[in-house]
Amino acid sequence: GIGAIRNIYESTTKIVPGAVTFQNTEAMIKMSTISPVGTLAYIIDEEALLVRVNNGWQYIALGTLLSTSTRATVTPALSNPPFEASNLINQLPIRTDGSG
Numbered sequence: 589g590i591g592a593i594r595n596i597y598e599s600t601t602k603i604v605p606g607a608v609t610f611q612n613t614e615a616m617i618k619m620s621t622i623s624p625v626g627t628l629a630y631i632i633d634e635e636a637l638l639v640r641v642n643n644g645w646q647y648i649a650l651g652t653l654l655s656t657s658t659r660a661t662v663t664p665a666l667s668n669p670p671f672e673a674s675n676l677i678n679q680l681p682i683r684t685d686g687s688g
Contacts (some may be wrong), residue, residue, distance in 0.1 A: 607627075611632050625641060627640040
């Protein structure tokens with residue numbers, strides 16, 4: 589029944605840590621003996637994802653990059669032109685329609 593299925597499931601299923609990050613493959617290899625099969629590893633230097641298998645580590649092909657670039661673009665601050673008294677003097681507006 590269900591109890592037998594649960595016992596089989598529990599005896600054949602093992603939860604392993606989600607993912608471990610390593611600076612390089614040398615650091616990952618050193619930790620192989622304590623990394624159970626199924627462990628995911630991310631190699632920072634290579635930007636590569638691997639999974640622990642019975643005889644070592646196997647690379648996982650990554651798909652298309654989904655960019656999360658949030659680099660702030662430097663926008664120059666808009667400065668107001670200097671305030672000039674000549675702008676306040678009564679001047680006739682210049683017409684653009686050519687009427688004077």
